Amino acid sequence: MTYKAFTLSKYPQGHITTDIFELVTLAQPTLKEGEFLVKQTHMSLDPAMRTWLQPREDSYLPPVQIGEVMRSYGVGVVVDSLNAQFPVGTHVVGVTGWSEYVLGHADMQVIDASIPAEAILALFYFTGLTAYAGLMKVGKPKKGETLVVTGAAGSVGSLVGQLAKAEGLRVVGVAGSDEKCKWLVEELGFDAALNYKAEDFEAQLRVAAPNGVDVFYENTGGSIQEIIFNQLNRYARVIVCGVLADYDHEVPAKGPSWVDINLKSLRVQGFIVTDYASFADEAMSVLGRYLAEGKIQYKTYTVEGFESLPEGLMKLFKGENTGKFIVKF
Template identity: 60%
Template structure:
């Protein structure tokens, strides 16, 4: 059977542009024992895609190389199988690619068909695992603390902020538009939301954190990073989840001095979810709990058709996505 896929032709310089990809038509393979074929139905678009395109062999994951099908996380249906663990008709999530069909891998998880796709994509799968591991395992929040989360209106940030509220934190969100800030305060119950594009961001951050910051959840980098670093309390934690403001730059902005990390006994800790797949079940249960108690709301930004990924991935970098960005195939 013929199917459409999108390959990387060359690495981007700066922004991702449509000319770095090409559409190709491929033929589904004949299956060997142990293999199964997945028809992808929903494909996640993630800021990490920009880092996968870098020629960086030291990263947590192999780079996508020119000639490869672009990597993605996705949801799909098993349409043919020679593996009893993944029977025909099962719904799976896992690493797919920018393609209508993909050979399934043993790292794919079978998921219950009754789970709503929007909730699966926007809360239970990658964003939920990221928020859960980052906030609960790495950040270790304590009720009464003040947390600042950047990328707060995005898929990970909006979950982290709401989970923080559920765990008894005072939560300040940082986002890039008035609409997003209103959504955070009025719909999601953040204590305060700041627009990082405002010229007096430093003053606004100081006013919003009169008792300093105990927990900083970093999704973006950019100018807010130093401002937040300077307001960290002794024994504070800085959870480094992502740095989207840096992904298109060849040379990253220098980080803060280690002096305050030492004198304030700060813990600055990065993490990537590929090291935490063993916590997927625990995370799903926890996220379902927040959902069922009405402690988490989400919004999804859904594009249509495989080709929409080429231009669509840029929405993440211009801030035009409203909630979890994914493609329905």
């Protein structure tokens, strides 16, 4: 039996293009004792994938190597097993790859088959943990403070804003279209949402955050970063979850002023979700409670078909999705 997979054929130069991946056919492996085979059904597309395609060895994960299957997160079903802990029919989630079938590993998590795969990837796995740990453990928000979150219509940003609202903060979202901003305010309950493409963005931010900004959850970087940074209050916290606008550049944009970091007693902290894995149970408990109470919701942007993965990744980086980007096949 054979199956399809996408391997990396070259590293991107600037923007992601579909020609950096090669569709290959692989032979199904013969299982050894303790191994199990997973047929993937849903796969997550995430901004972090761009960092995995940077050939640098000092990152939190080694880069995907030329000729290797592209790394990803996925949900699937065990279809063959020589491991009693993962019998046939078990539903799992974990680090997988752009492959129709993958060999399972001990770090995969068994999931309740009654929970939709979309909910797992959009809320009850790394996306939810990223939102929770970044905001609550790094940002340490206090009731009554003002939060600004960039990439607010994405999978993580939309959860960050809703979680902050549930915790009693004033929430200002930043997104890339008026339609996304409308969704953030009218459906998710953000206090305000700003289109970063607006010429008067700085003035709009002053109106939306009249008391300044106490917590800045940064997902995108770009020219608006300095505008938001300049409106931070003393003792504000900056959570650097991602800088999407800089991933395609060989030389990143100049960062914020260290003078302001000093004089305003700011805390600027980079954040990688895998460093906070010990808080996963806590995060899922809180998010599950808020979901049941109707204080948060999730939205998915789903495309069909395994072979749509490269094109889907390009759409992700063009900002075409609202909510969690999932490929189903």
